[in-house]
Amino acid sequence: MTVDLTTEYLGLTLKNPLVVAASPVTADVGTLQQAEAAGASAAVLPSLFEEQIVHEEVEFNAAFERGAESSPEAMSYFPEPQEYRLGRDVYLDHIREAKRAVSIPVIASLNGTSEGGWIRYATLMEEAGADAIELNIYFIAADVTQTGAQVERQYLDLISAVKESISIPLSAKVGPQFSSPGNMALRMVEAGADGLVLFNRFLQPDVDLDELAVTPRLTLSTSAEMLLPMRWIAILRGQTDASLALTSGVHSGGDLAKALLAGADVAMVASSLLQEGVGHIETILIWLRQWMEAKQYDSVEQLKGSVSQASCSNPKAFERGNYMKALTQPIGDPA
Numbered sequence: 477m478t479v480d481l482t483t484e485y486l487g488l489t490l491k492n493p494l495v496v497a498a499s500p501v502t503a504d505v506g507t508l509q510q511a512e513a514a515g516a517s518a519a520v521l522p523s524l525f526e527e528q529i530v531h532e533e534v535e536f537n538a539a540f541e542r543g544a545e546s547s548p549e550a551m552s553y554f555p556e557p558q559e560y561r562l563g564r565d566v567y568l569d570h571i572r573e574a575k576r577a578v579s580i581p582v583i584a585s586l587n588g589t590s591e592g593g594w595i596r597y598a599t600l601m602e603e604a605g606a607d608a609i610e611l612n613i614y615f616i617a618a619d620v621t622q623t624g625a626q627v628e629r630q631y632l633d634l635i636s637a638v639k640e641s642i643s644i645p646l647s648a649k650v651g652p653q654f655s656s657p658g659n660m661a662l663r664m665v666e667a668g669a670d671g672l673v674l675f676n677r678f679l680q681p682d683v684d685l686d687e688l689a690v691t692p693r694l695t696l697s698t699s700a701e702m703l704l705p706m707r708w709i710a711i712l713r714g715q716t717d718a719s720l721a722l723t724s725g726v727h728s729g730g731d732l733a734k735a736l737l738a739g740a741d742v743a744m745v746a747s748s749l750l751q752e753g754v755g756h757i758e759t760i761l762i763w764l765r766q767w768m769e770a771k772q773y774d775s776v777e778q779l780k781g782s783v784s785q786a787s788c789s790n791p792k793a794f795e796r797g798n799y800m801k802a803l804t805q806p807i808g809d810p811a
């Protein structure tokens with residue numbers, strides 16, 4: 477039996493549901509090519525950050541003004557604006573190089589929180605050849621005077637502004653921290669997101685006891701982390717036609733199968749590839765294919781969402797009732 481692994485994501489037909497997440501794997505054209513060879517169906521490039529764009533612009537303008545105030549001779553040493561190479565230009569070059577190097581879709585990532593001139597990079601990313609844009613809204617609501625409604629408005633306005641500036645598909649990658657994540661998800665789709673990438677992993681700063689200082693801490697995920705996005709994808713599938721990508725905690729073929737059963741169109745992986753190497757993509761896909769054959773699934777389309785809240789035999793399993801049941805189960809047993 478041949479199993480059809482193709483899936484639709486953001487209007488793109490992908491050869492299978494395994495996408496490389498924004499990460500160091502896609503920062504290098506060599507590893508990107510290895511990922512394609514191992515079977516990845518699309519790749520998200522690492523993010524270009526709002527701060528990076530804004531900071532470079534401020535620095536550049538200040539330097540240029542300093543140059544303009546000095547002697548004409550000094551000015552002649554100063555590069556013309558169009559010759560001045562900045563991280564953001566390198567990013568656009570990386571999109572072009574990636575597009576030349578691989579034939580799978582390449583998704584560019586913009587990472588920011590507020591509306592502003594930096595958004596025009598979405599248009600530049602499209603012009604550089606990106607097949608879609610992933611807008612990562614990595615927002616920490618640290619201003620305690622800002623209400624939840626104001627924070628949500630900021631997300632929606634940003635999504636609308638980016639959507640208006642491009643004609644390629646747009647996805648929004650966000651965290652789970654809303655009072656009503658499902659309602660917010662639907663409003664992000666209304667605002668213009670063609671797909672949602674659920675969820676961002678918010679990296680928690682730690683305290684260094686020797687230095688008595690706050691230190692940033694990046695840890696790789698474990699499979700346990702996929703349960704949170706899986707629940708929300710299961711709840712959302714059936715409520716929206718938008719594309720749904722699950723990110724955080726997909727490490728194995730079994731994890732990918734669960735993501736699809738819950739209703740994800742694709743899973744995006746980073747940690748497992750950093751741990752196991754890019755060749756792990758092939759291992760995951762072989763497992764998925766064999767499992768589908770054993771379960772007599774013909775296609776990913778057929779299996780997608782079959783354990784979503786809308787289609788599973790116990791819709792309450794994704795809600796509060798299951799929590800009470802879990803508390804009475806022996807610890808560690810599946811509820």
Ligand SMILES: Cc1cc2nc3c(=O)[nH]c(=O)nc-3n(C[C@H](O)[C@H](O)[C@H](O)COP(=O)(O)O)c2cc1C
Nearest residue numbers: 497498499522523612697723724725726745746747
């Ligand atoms: C080293 C590293 C760098 C990352 N860089 C980015 C980034 O630039 N932009 C982004 O949206 N996500 C970034 N991520 C998050 C991943 O894309 C992914 O969503 C997250 O790691 C969860 O997936 P995982 O459990 O497979 O690691 C990064 C993750 C890691 C581990």
